[in-house]
Amino acid sequence: MSEPPSMEGAYCPLPITHRSQIVMGHGSGGKMTHDLIAQAFLPAFNNPALMAGDDGAVVDCGGAARLAISTDSHVVWPLFFPGGDIGRLAVCGTVNDVSMMGGEPRYLTAGFVLEEGLSLELLGKVIDSMRLASVEAGIQIVAGDTKVVQKGKADGLYINTSGVGFLAPGRELSGRNGRVGDVIILSGPLGDHGIAVLCARGELGLKSEVKSDIAPLNHLTKAMLDTGAEIHVLRDPTRGGLATSLNEIAVQSQIGILIRESAVPVRPAVAAACELLGFDPLYVANEGKLIGLVAAKDAQTVLAAMRQTRYGEESVVIGEVVREPIARVLMETEIGSHRILDVLSGEMLPRIC
Amino acid sequence: MSEPPSMEGAYCPLPITHRSQIVMGHGSGGKMTHDLIAQAFLPAFNNPALMAGDDGAVVDCGGAARLAISTDSHVVWPLFFPGGDIGRLAVCGTVNDVSMMGGEPRYLTAGFVLEEGLSLELLGKVIDSMRLASVEAGIQIVAGDTKVVQKGKADGLYINTSGVGFLAPGRELSGRNGRVGDVIILSGPLGDHGIAVLCARGELGLKSEVKSDIAPLNHLTKAMLDTGAEIHVLRDPTRGGLATSLNEIAVQSQIGILIRESAVPVRPAVAAACELLGFDPLYVANEGKLIGLVAAKDAQTVLAAMRQTRYGEESVVIGEVVREPIARVLMETEIGSHRILDVLSGEMLPRIC
Numbered sequence: 276m277s278e279p280p281s282m283e284g285a286y287c288p289l290p291i292t293h294r295s296q297i298v299m300g301h302g303s304g305g306k307m308t309h310d311l312i313a314q315a316f317l318p319a320f321n322n323p324a325l326m327a328g329d330d331g332a333v334v335d336c337g338g339a340a341r342l343a344i345s346t347d348s349h350v351v352w353p354l355f356f357p358g359g360d361i362g363r364l365a366v367c368g369t370v371n372d373v374s375m376m377g378g379e380p381r382y383l384t385a386g387f388v389l390e391e392g393l394s395l396e397l398l399g400k401v402i403d404s405m406r407l408a409s410v411e412a413g414i415q416i417v418a419g420d421t422k423v424v425q426k427g428k429a430d431g432l433y434i435n436t437s438g439v440g441f442l443a444p445g446r447e448l449s450g451r452n453g454r455v456g457d458v459i460i461l462s463g464p465l466g467d468h469g470i471a472v473l474c475a476r477g478e479l480g481l482k483s484e485v486k487s488d489i490a491p492l493n494h495l496t497k498a499m500l501d502t503g504a505e506i507h508v509l510r511d512p513t514r515g516g517l518a519t520s521l522n523e524i525a526v527q528s529q530i531g532i533l534i535r536e537s538a539v540p541v542r543p544a545v546a547a548a549c550e551l552l553g554f555d556p557l558y559v560a561n562e563g564k565l566i567g568l569v570a571a572k573d574a575q576t577v578l579a580a581m582r583q584t585r586y587g588e589e590s591v592v593i594g595e596v597v598r599e600p601i602a603r604v605l606m607e608t609e610i611g612s613h614r615i616l617d618v619l620s621g622e623m624l625p626r627i628c
Numbered sequence: 629m630s631e632p633p634s635m636e637g638a639y640c641p642l643p644i645t646h647r648s649q650i651v652m653g654h655g656s657g658g659k660m661t662h663d664l665i666a667q668a669f670l671p672a673f674n675n676p677a678l679m680a681g682d683d684g685a686v687v688d689c690g691g692a693a694r695l696a697i698s699t700d701s702h703v704v705w706p707l708f709f710p711g712g713d714i715g716r717l718a719v720c721g722t723v724n725d726v727s728m729m730g731g732e733p734r735y736l737t738a739g740f741v742l743e744e745g746l747s748l749e750l751l752g753k754v755i756d757s758m759r760l761a762s763v764e765a766g767i768q769i770v771a772g773d774t775k776v777v778q779k780g781k782a783d784g785l786y787i788n789t790s791g792v793g794f795l796a797p798g799r800e801l802s803g804r805n806g807r808v809g810d811v812i813i814l815s816g817p818l819g820d821h822g823i824a825v826l827c828a829r830g831e832l833g834l835k836s837e838v839k840s841d842i843a844p845l846n847h848l849t850k851a852m853l854d855t856g857a858e859i860h861v862l863r864d865p866t867r868g869g870l871a872t873s874l875n876e877i878a879v880q881s882q883i884g885i886l887i888r889e890s891a892v893p894v895r896p897a898v899a900a901a902c903e904l905l906g907f908d909p910l911y912v913a914n915e916g917k918l919i920g921l922v923a924a925k926d927a928q929t930v931l932a933a934m935r936q937t938r939y940g941e942e943s944v945v946i947g948e949v950v951r952e953p954i955a956r957v958l959m960e961t962e963i964g965s966h967r968i969l970d971v972l973s974g975e976m977l978p979r980i981c
Contacts, residue, residue, distance in 0.1 A: 302776025
């Protein structure tokens, strides 16, 4: 075991972990990512907006106005896969994070790290894909930056997008706001993105018809919020999948969450691929799905509104918030027993977004 | 000569250039970067805030309030060098871009691409450096993202920062606003950052005492703007150096710019290193300097205010806006002749920021 690194001249207590190096698991979106953020980043950048631990930050903008701000770097490999590419992912990922705060996304920035030797034709396709996704989401890319690194120092390109949206007065969505009696709604089947990207790698000799679900969800969240229903939490289950996102919410809100396995939709082709590969679709990444925690009295209203939108047609109730066990997620299996769903530990699918 | 790439199914006319691949020069900040942006990015993301061509975008925020938004990805190599590191650079770079719009920077996001195998001790030092720069600038890092790529796929880490600032009502700074009669002010000696980073690479066997000038310039710009003076343009001459920034402004404002070589400050150690390496300090990157175009009547007031601030003590007037030649930068040399200063073409120092 190596000594914990010394931080000469630095206040930061630093990664209290048994590892002294970054490993792929730190990018999983699961437990290791959470630990790295909690131990290395949060103590240094400590402020209320960041510490809230949501998909984005809510900050003042003078007067009554508030902004939702979010950022995401995209390193997905391969760059193109059935249903999408790194460009569509980069726009939708940040649009969705702003939307999950209840914000109306308006402006995006785009920072490109390009690899020497990248074909301009390929870059043009990625840019055009970003353009189309921007039009669909109704946002503008207002600022950009371009850097170039030597051949071998990036896989074609990495794209960071950051987003700014407006929050309606009184809107308070947060992973901390779940409460007993809330119903858990999921906007559609799980695992499409993760399986589509994995199959596109071709390493496993697996062929599949599965397409990524990448989509801008801001029109869906707007339809939900426009009902005036009591919506407490919105979150998109990306890296780490549904199970990890529900665990985050259970911990933030100090609630128990119970879901029913039979109610969780998974397409047959995704289920088959997961079966073959030993993956659990509850932990596989999605890029066009959301979870909503909604007051039970409003659940049918919200569901009806969701089902009228393009990316919410397959929305279903998958469970509810329960009093116990606090900060835990339980699943009632198809045979009627209960098991605890933990967060993703380690790395399942590297470079999925 | 290769065929221009076909863009099947895409509207984007795409890089009309004789090269069909990204080369290091596309990241120089000079002519090739400009061409790539103009040909590939602007036609696709076309909107007024982006097309203004400034260091950041100015956008509405409901009511009278306006935001200044900017983004920068940082891929500097090496990660640490005399006077700074990638963390300080990442915070200051974006703080400065927001400041150059006349905005008061408030919130930053930070997106990390970490290389597998990166030491947590080193990451901790970078994070701490970002913390210290944030405190100095008086901004908050409110949202973040962490991705991990395989060993060899990044040089330790890349950091994107995006920034949001507030714009006072009526404040209109832009590279388009330069006008005949303006005086050109430079906040201090040129080339420190580029030479410090280059020497830190150790490849040239060159040793030098030069430290990077990386600094947050928001307190300096605030002091300038608080004078109430007529300030038309602010810009920080980073990649591509003073000559490239002045050319950008000359083109945007359709003005001529005349500077006097004898008035442009360069530290002896920087001048010596440039002499040895065949560099022109007018094209070397700075990270803690700014150029101001200020109405002549207010120049002394602004200079006095600048000299009272930590990063403006060495501010000087280096020239003025002239009627002709339009969209060109002229330099009066030390022997009294005039020569045209063009933008940087190709790549001088890769991965300088």
